[in-house]
Amino acid sequence: MPVLHNRVSNEELKQRLMEESFHRITISFYQYFPVQNPQGFRDELYKQLNALQVFGRIYVAKEGINAQISVPEHHLDDFRNYLYSIEPLNGIRLNIAVDDDGKSFWVLKIKVRDKIVADGIDDPLFSMENKGKYVNAQQMNELLQQPDTIVIDMRNHYEYEVGHFERALEIPSDTFRDQLPMAVDMMKGNEDKNIIMYCTGGIRCEKASAFMLHQGFKNVFHLEGGIINYAKQARETGIESKFIGKNFVFDNRLGERITDDVIAKCHQCGKPADTHTNCKNNGCHLLFIQCESCAAEYDGCCSSACKETIHMPVERQKELRKGIENGQNIFNKSRVRLRPKLGES
Template identity: 35%
Template sequence: MSTIATHPYRVLLYYCYTPIEDPQVFRDQHHLLCLELNLLGRIIISEEGLNGTISGLAADCEAYMAAVKADPRFASIDFKVETHAQHAFQKLHVRYKPEIVHSGLTHLNPNERTGKHLSPAEFKKLKDDPDVVLVDMRSNYEHSVGKFKNAITFDIEHFRDMPQKAPEVLAPYKDKKIITYCTGGIKCEKASAFLLEQGFEEVYQLHGGIIKYAIEEGGEDFEGKCYVFDNRVAVEVNRVNPTIRSKCHVCGTATERMVNCANPHCNLHTTICETCGEALDGACSEPCRDHPDKRPYDGTGYYAKHLNGYDPKSGFYQNSLEMARRLGQTPTLSE
């Protein structure tokens, strides 16, 4: 986790479960605010709340956080703030979706019932209790590169698969204290609510997730790196007793280097060391290396996604931004 004060950019990770009566209108207003502040990233808005990861210059991020918190609906939002040398994203996406994180558990409202929130300090004290079971609520590609020591993981490709896996995997631990965790805390809101619904009695969640624990408590006992949904791909978490958890998909040597296969028809997201990356020209196998549609490899293993016609600066958004500038106004959340 970078703490270098001279880094000019900030990366914000946040969410808030709160009712939004007209999310489509709010989406347009929020998009306009992000454009004005030169922010990049991914934001999801729905009737149930707000979920985002964005990057920008420090002053722009401060202005964004102040604008969001000024709205009474988001007054309690918890921003996880990291420093970075540059933008962590290439584009801006502000989109409406039915859920702010896809779980399929639309009947659960974390504001009504969810697991007890543990601060990073409380989590640190409780995680090694013999009566405690740590449960990782993330997908395979996330926990493969890093997870807490002794934590239980699910064999799932997407969070929406969790409700089918969790009851069976956790059945032997129903009399234990369950502590759920994820990257920033959002998945645990509904995951812990789901476990309570399934009859688990003592359910807790790491408030702010792995990222907040790293910032406030040094990430002790987190093995490997934390997968993140931006250009950084995976970040350092543990400053106390770090280890490498993952292995190269090709040769099996220890590596934390996450890439996508250069063959777009494969696009496997996995760990591949630099040596194998060079030998296979960014592919995960010889057949993928020899595929006629293989993308050019620049050494990073990162390939920008196609926008499928989505342009954040076209139509309504650009016209509204230009109009606001002509009038000498700064867009806000309440306009």
């Protein structure tokens, strides 16, 4: 039986990626559809995509597929043809990255999960068949001009912090499963208003729109293809981007610039900055925003303590990582936030 997963070290895979002589294209896509045999579907996907040298991260569940990948440019047509040969995926929209060097992934990982988006919904009557209306970039801009429109950002705080739509409300939670009931609670009394939900590529806001309709809201919309598709359409049509700043993405880039606006601040010195990075101390790996000056001062670390740690002998660093259960040296993107009031941006 063929090997259906990777057995080469990450360092070697990264090195191979850097030595590639061809260009890669970063693509994301998702689709909600019934998958009868997720494991079998996963294995067939791996076999076909691995043969096309596709890298990336794909989740498969009974409710569908969610993928962020990079495809060799010379295999793009073959990849599209294979994907479209799968009936529920025929003609599916492929979100092409707008700010991309093709070095977003260096390995192919396909995992079977309970859901492609963990939502915490246990109501057997909930269905993805009844979801909000799609809006494209032009329609999004038009709705944003209407005073009775409410815009909800269904991403996490670290995504919202570096870029968001004008007037967008942040749902102050660290997980999508917590955001869903919070969004319902925040929108009580606005059941008849236009509610637009958006996210990075569309997968979260599509489910969120279905949940809002399930809860009794009437005029629910969601941005087709998310911010990625919006930015592409805005550039192609020449319309003004109402999304300001940078779009956080879940690959090695950690962000793609949509406008030149820098709306966030360095978490260390407070100067304008919107570059996310992970602390270079492997015992910490905190995701945070760091300006170039602080990156130089702290050697890419989040604190003086972590800077001191990375210059210790490797064995000493390993000793320090043993037994750590909490504190600063645990990867944690959470941050306490106050709930925004309706109308605040």
